[in-house]
Every structure is written in C-alpha cells, then in structure tokens.
Amino acid sequence: MPNKKYLDVRCEDCQFRRNSLFGALCTEESTRVSDAKSCTVYKKGQVLFHEGTRPLGVFCIYGGKVKVYKLGSDGKEQIIRIARESDVLGYKAMISEDEYPVTAETLEDCTICFLPKSDFLHLVTDSPSFNKRLLQSICHELGVMSNKLTNLAQKSVRERFAMALLMLKDTYGIDGEESEEVEINLTREDLANIVGTATETLIRLLHDFKEEDLIETRGRKIVVKNPRGLAKAARL
Amino acid sequence: MPNKKYLDVRCEDCQFRRNSLFGALCTEESTRVSDAKSCTVYKKGQVLFHEGTRPLGVFCIYGGKVKVYKLGSDGKEQIIRIARESDVLGYKAMISEDEYPVTAETLEDCTICFLPKSDFLHLVTDSPSFNKRLLQSICHELGVMSNKLTNLAQKSVRERFAMALLMLKDTYGIDGEESEEVEINLTREDLANIVGTATETLIRLLHDFKEEDLIETRGRKIVVKNPRGLAKAARL
DNA sequence: GAGGGGCTATGACTGGTATCAAGGCTAAAC
DNA sequence: GTTTAGCCTTGATACCAGTCATAGCCCCTC
Numbered sequence: 236m237p238n239k240k241y242l243d244v245r246c247e248d249c250q251f252r253r254n255s256l257f258g259a260l261c262t263e264e265s266t267r268v269s270d271a272k273s274c275t276v277y278k279k280g281q282v283l284f285h286e287g288t289r290p291l292g293v294f295c296i297y298g299g300k301v302k303v304y305k306l307g308s309d310g311k312e313q314i315i316r317i318a319r320e321s322d323v324l325g326y327k328a329m330i331s332e333d334e335y336p337v338t339a340e341t342l343e344d345c346t347i348c349f350l351p352k353s354d355f356l357h358l359v360t361d362s363p364s365f366n367k368r369l370l371q372s373i374c375h376e377l378g379v380m381s382n383k384l385t386n387l388a389q390k391s392v393r394e395r396f397a398m399a400l401l402m403l404k405d406t407y408g409i410d411g412e413e414s415e416e417v418e419i420n421l422t423r424e425d426l427a428n429i430v431g432t433a434t435e436t437l438i439r440l441l442h443d444f445k446e447e448d449l450i451e452t453r454g455r456k457i458v459v460k461n462p463r464g465l466a467k468a469a470r471l
Numbered sequence: 472m473p474n475k476k477y478l479d480v481r482c483e484d485c486q487f488r489r490n491s492l493f494g495a496l497c498t499e500e501s502t503r504v505s506d507a508k509s510c511t512v513y514k515k516g517q518v519l520f521h522e523g524t525r526p527l528g529v530f531c532i533y534g535g536k537v538k539v540y541k542l543g544s545d546g547k548e549q550i551i552r553i554a555r556e557s558d559v560l561g562y563k564a565m566i567s568e569d570e571y572p573v574t575a576e577t578l579e580d581c582t583i584c585f586l587p588k589s590d591f592l593h594l595v596t597d598s599p600s601f602n603k604r605l606l607q608s609i610c611h612e613l614g615v616m617s618n619k620l621t622n623l624a625q626k627s628v629r630e631r632f633a634m635a636l637l638m639l640k641d642t643y644g645i646d647g648e649e650s651e652e653v654e655i656n657l658t659r660e661d662l663a664n665i666v667g668t669a670t671e672t673l674i675r676l677l678h679d680f681k682e683e684d685l686i687e688t689r690g691r692k693i694v695v696k697n698p699r700g701l702a703k704a705a706r707l
Numbered sequence: 708g709a710g711g712g713g714c715t716a717t718g719a720c721t722g723g724t725a726t727c728a729a730g731g732c733t734a735a736a737c
Numbered sequence: 738g739t740t741t742a743g744c745c746t747t748g749a750t751a752c753c754a755g756t757c758a759t760a761g762c763c764c765c766t767c
Binding site: 389392393432433435436438454 | 726
C-alpha cells in the first residue's frame with residue numbers, strides 16, 4: 236500500500252530505463268512494454284524464480300536488492316551476484332530455453348516489474364537495437380565471469396573479501412555518485428556466500444579489516460572507509 | 472605442407488559446420504563466409520589472441536585443441552576451457568567491444584579458420600537464424616559459468632579434479648561416441664590450472680585416483696577407466 | 708652416450724580455512 | 738520485563754592444500 240505509487244510508473248517515465256537493457260528501446264516499443272508489464276511489491280525473502288524451473292518472463296528491478304544464487308550439492312548458497320535497481324533478471328535461461336540455473340530472492344522489500352516471456356522474446360527478434368544491446372551486454376558479462384572464475388581459483392579468502400566489499404560498495408551506492416558513504420546491508424552468511432567461505436572465517440576477516448581501518452561497522456552494516464586500501468588488500 | 476589439404480576445405484563441406492555456431496547459416500551465407508575466411512595451420516604453443524588486445528576476427532577450430540586461459544595477478548594461468556574441433560573462439564569480446572579478457576593458445580598443432588571482424592558482425596546483424604543461435608549459445612554458456620563458479624567455490628580439489636576429468640573425457644573423445652577409450656593429453660601443470668590447484672597437489676590426486684582404479688596413466692596421458700566412480704568422487 | 712631442460716613425482720613442513728562448540732547480542736514476541 | 742529466535746562473535750582444533758626442496762625420468766640435442 237505505501238508503495239502503491241510505484242505500480243503506476245511506466246517504462247517511459249522510469250528513471251532507470253536508459254541504464255537498463257531497455258534503454259535501447261524506442262518510444263513506441265517502450266510503450267508496448269509498459270502496457271504488457273505488471274509491477275509488484277515483494278516482501279523481503281521472497282523468491283522471484285527457482286533454480287530448476289522454466290522461465291515465464293523477465294523481472295526488472297525498480298527498487299530494492301535481489302540476491303542471485305546457486306545451490307551447491309550440500310545445499311550451500313553460492314551467490315553469483317547482487318542485483319539492484321535497473322537490473323533485469325531471468326532472461327538468459329529464457330533465451331537459451333534452459334531451466335533456471337540459479338535462484339533469485341529479494342534481500343529486502345522490493346518493487347519489481349514483470350514482463351511476460353512472449354513480449355520479451357518479440358522484442359529480441361523485432362528490435363534490432365534491443366537485440367544488439369542485449370547481445371553486447373551478455374558478451375560482456377561472460378568476460379566478467381572469466382575474471383570471477385580466475386579470482387575465485389587463485390586469490391585467498393582475504394583478497395576475495397576485499398574485492399567483494401569494493402563490488403558491494405558500488406551495488407549499494409547511488410549510481411554515478413562517488414565518495415558517498417555507503418552502508419552495505421547483508422547478513423554475515425550472505426557475505427560469506429558471496430566470497431565463497433565459511434561465516435566464521437568471514438567474521439574474523441571483518442575484524443581484521445576493521446583493525447586495519449579499511450572498514451567500519453554499524454550494527455550489521457558495513458561502511459567502506461578506505462577503498463584504496465581494500466584494492467591493495469585485494470591485489471588489484 | 473602435410474596439412475595443406477585442410478586449407479581447401481570450404482565451410483559448406485566442413486564436417487563440423489552443423490555442430491558449430493555456423494550451423495545456423497543457409498547455403499548462400501555459408502558460401503560468403505567461406506569466401507571471406509582463411510585457414511591456417513598453427514604450431515603447438517602458438518597464441519591465437521592475447522588477453523588485453525582488440526579482436527580482429529573470430530577463430531573456428533578445424534583440428535586440434537586450444538586452451539583458453541586468463542592470467543591471475545601473480546601470472547598463474549587459470550584455464551577457462553579447452554576448445555576443440557568445431558568450437559568458435561574470440562567473438563564475445565568482439566561483440567561487446569571489449570579487449571580480450573582471455574588468451575587462446577594451441578595445445579598441439581592445429582588447423583584453424585579465421586573470419587574477419589566485419590564479415591562476422593554482418594552475419595550477426597543480417598542473419599536472424601545465426602543471431603538467434605548465437606544468442607542462445609551465449610546465454611546457455613552463462614548458465615554453465617554459474618555452475619563452474621559454484622563448484623570452484625564449494626567443492627574440494629579432489630572433487631573438482633574428478634569433474635575436470637569427466638569434462639576432458641568429452642573434450643578428448645569423439646563427438647557422439649560413448650564408451651570409446653579416451654586419452655587425455657595435457658601437462659600436469661595445465662591440468663592443475665584447469666582445476667585451480669598446485670601441480671604437486673594434482674599429481675598426488677592422480678596417484679590416488681590410479682590406486683582407486685578410476686583412471687590409468689600411459690606416460691603423461693590419462694585414460695578414464697571408471698566414469699561413474701569419478702562422478703561419485705565429484706559428488707555429482 | 709653424455710649432458711641438459713622440461714616435465715613428473717615424492718617428502719617434509721607450514722599455514723590458511725573449515726569445522727565444532729559455546730557464548731553473547733539484539734530485536735521482536737509474548 | 739522476560740523469553741525466544743536468529744544472528745553475530747570468539748576460541749580451540751583439525752586438516753586440506755600450498756610451498757619448498759629434491760630427485761627421477763624422458764626426450765631431445767649435441
């Protein structure tokens with residue numbers, strides 16, 4: 236109810252549109268998407284889609300953070316990314332006609348638009364500019380993945396944690412603005428599942444970084460105080 | 472000189488075409504690609520493209536194996552994949568207009584076709600069926616990457632090595648044929664760089680797997696004797 | 708066939724991380 | 738105001754895996 240106003244936002248007026256995949260749409264296409272989409276408020280902890288299910292459409296985040304993770308054989312979550320405003324989720328498996336390889340779950344109350352499968356796919360085939368944007372974005376993402384893979388394989392937990400903090404600083408910061416003080420709001424367990432380590436190990440590193448004046452904690456929240464120091468700790 | 476005959480193979484007659492990305496081309500498109508491409512024999516250890524350089528075209532493997540790796544901050548290679556006959560390399564960075572995030576290097580003498588950038592990009596924009604095939608392939612690949620990431624983060628070296636052996640069995644086997652006895656021909660160091668571990672550790676595991684009758688070694692070559700046992704060791 | 712270089716193998720040692728076990732804090736519920 | 742549940746934190750311990758050092762092996766060259 237308090238968020239009801241969001242439900243009326245149309246893509247054409249959406250402040251995030253040009254940053255998102257849908258930035259490549261012309262006015263007419265944007266209007267059609269807007270007519271086809273629906274917008275919903277999700278509670279913290281709700282699942283947008285489940286690993287192993289078939290895609291029915293795509294999700295575009297208007298407000299809030301979403302964790303995208305994969306379950307390992309022993310049930311442990313490996314967080315692949317933290318998605319934020321303007322991010323579009325759930326289209327890759329749709330295009331490749333696979334089951335979802337990952338699960339998407341809200342980390343806080345979220346406002347998220349849903350565009351049905353057929354509308355999205357028509358966009359892919361009928362809008363050359365959208366098609367190009369999509370292709371470029373995905374290809375770029377694959378390069379980023381090679382990087383992540385290499386870091387995970389070769390860097391220590393400490394280094395990976397430093398990297399994760401820098402990444403999260405961006406995710407939790409306001410787009411475009413630098414210097415702003417950013418509070419990262421995640422459970423220790425989620426943090427550990429990003430870095431790929433045990434919760435206890437992560438907490439000990441948190442302690443170390445605090446002593447080294449790289450970060451500051453406010454309750455569960457973490458503030459990056461010294462990004463350059465973190466970059467050094469990550470050997471970047 | 473002994474391989475000269477390959478140089479004359481045209482895409483239309485290439486036995487790998489329908490398996491490759493180019494399988495989506497119609498006869499006329501295929502002919503145009505064939506006219507534009509050139510075919511070269513590479514010696515073992517030659518580099519097709521270097522991390523950090525700009526793509527000039529795409530490579531399509533007609534014969535031989537190619538390792539695709541990324542260098543970590545301390546210079547250690549992380550092997551992202553082993554490419555084989557019918558695989559197409561080097562197009563993703565081209566599409567996303569990035570520098571190559573990885574290096575591609577032949578593992579043995581190879582026969583490889585090269586298609587210049589502009590010809591490939593025209594295909595992407597002008598052939599809807601090719602465009603679709605490409606998009607699907609890349610989207611699928613990203614799902615596979617999430618999987619790799621999770622395994623790397625959560626599985627032990629022993630489990631990862633078992634998985635790598637199963638994967639390599641496919642890469643070194645003949646497409647479609649099962650049961651065939653497959654020899655994996657890689658240095659211990661390359662194996663370690665696939666698994667993400669130290670060479671010594673890998674050799675010790677090799678020893679263990681041999682004792683457990685999961686594999687057999689012939690000189691440097693490795694033969695998978697018991698795939699189901701390996702799958703169990705990998706907790707798949 | 709002697710030498711050398713690169714790859715393979717093994718042993719000893721170390722250290723980074725995971726695991727197990729308590730205990731503490733916070734915030735919401737009763 | 739007490740209780741409870743869910744996180745967070747800390748300590749002790751074990752072990753997996755990396756590093757260093759050394760030696761064997763194979764193949765190629767001279």
